[in-house]
Amino acid sequence: MSHYQVVKGARDIFPDEMVQWKYVEEVVSRLAVTYGFSEIRTPVFEYTELFQRSIGASTDIVGKEMFSFQPDPGGRSITLRPEMTAGVMRAVLQKNLLAASPVQKLYYISELFRKERPQAGRQRQFSQFGAELLGASSPAAVAEVIIFMMHVFESLGLKGLRLRINTLGNRDDRQKYREALRAYLAPSFDRLDEASRERFEKNPLRILDSKNPEMQDIVAGAPKLRDYLSSDAVDDFEKVLAYLSGRGIDFQIDHLLVRGLDYYSYTAFEVTSSELGAQDALGGGGRYDSLALELGSPSEVPAAGFAVGMERLLIAMQKQGLFQQQAPEGPSVFVVVQQPEHFDRAFEIAGKLRRSGISTVIDLARRSMKAQLREANRMHAASALFVGGDELASGLYALKNLVSSSQETFSLDGVVTFLQQQTPVNGNLR
């Protein structure tokens, strides 16, 4: 066992699993294009203030889960991004992309970092794919984002998902409601748990979605946000729901759904999977019109987006056996060296095959023939090309199909021609 091991909360992805990642990433990218989203990549770190400003200084993420450090003595603190939205918004505002084109549709597949205690479906380094739709305030914008997300799940074949959705109203609605909620909770303040007491001042809405059963009892009789919504917010929400229904998407309205990032307004949503343990949120998002303003934009930028946890998605898919077809692809041919003294000639032949676009493996460890063929089986090579004294003398090579065990003899050019015909168009030839 090595003296060194992966950092707590991080993990290696080996080739067997990598195949699954590639598959999911391809589906995401393909559908993103279908919905008109373009890919963006932003740096893994940003100035710390960006996250304090956007996610909210009172949130747990900013309060205790960020990897922050100071690269230059006395310089500004920077932070490994704990989420993507802030960085994307920062990039769009900095480049003034909305001036070039007022609606921006961007997607990403990126790594995030949060200093939490690792657990099933929760790591310190993790990946999300997500999308941000900036510059459009219509309910259709939020709906499109949700539909895109659900379409990805559908294409991947995921079952057992639950989409919960709520509207948080506009800023005024929430302000009025916040006051009402505080007034209701104030007499019960002594019964609140520690976290809820803290939220009482900073963000009382978050008390609503506490998992603590005692909090839930207290909250049960609280005034409802829906009674404080402006007609504007109600209309917007109903329109969003209508779009979802129109697309045949099942959802549950959950008036207690609040979500932990401060920048949400109007629609907020979350998807959970029954396949995951305690960390069952597969994805979530919502509308965040005020974020641009927080980041110094002169005006509000209507915006909606979502993020999905890649690791959780993979876990759910693995549990549902959705990766049966994603076996690692083997090489077209394994060059078997019959006597060690012929290795150099065989190596040249392998090179020729590779220049012809044929994926080729040759045993570099100079093992026995039996071992070479075992290796060829192990990596699912399609065929074996035998190279020995007889072949080099005659120029005729035996090519064995490792699946059917049939064997044919070709000249070297004949081998190339034959294998090129065998190679699938979208397979090993790239």
Add this chain to the structure above:
RNA sequence: GUGAUUGUAGCUCAGUUGGUUAGAGCGCCAGGUUGUGGCCCUGGAGGUCGGGGGUUCGAGUCCCCUCAUUCACCCCA
């Protein structure tokens, strides 16, 4: 940050109330088959028993510390 859980071969795991040289299956390597894989047979390599300290004539086994793992709280994707 809190509470539990588990650390023995590459992997999955045995290992009795503390008692010789720590085992099995799978995998790996080689041979049986001197130029043809999968099945079978035979053999081999591979272990600081997570690490440190203690108790003991003797510790994989008991005690303490520590590191790591996993799960849950919390939070979130």
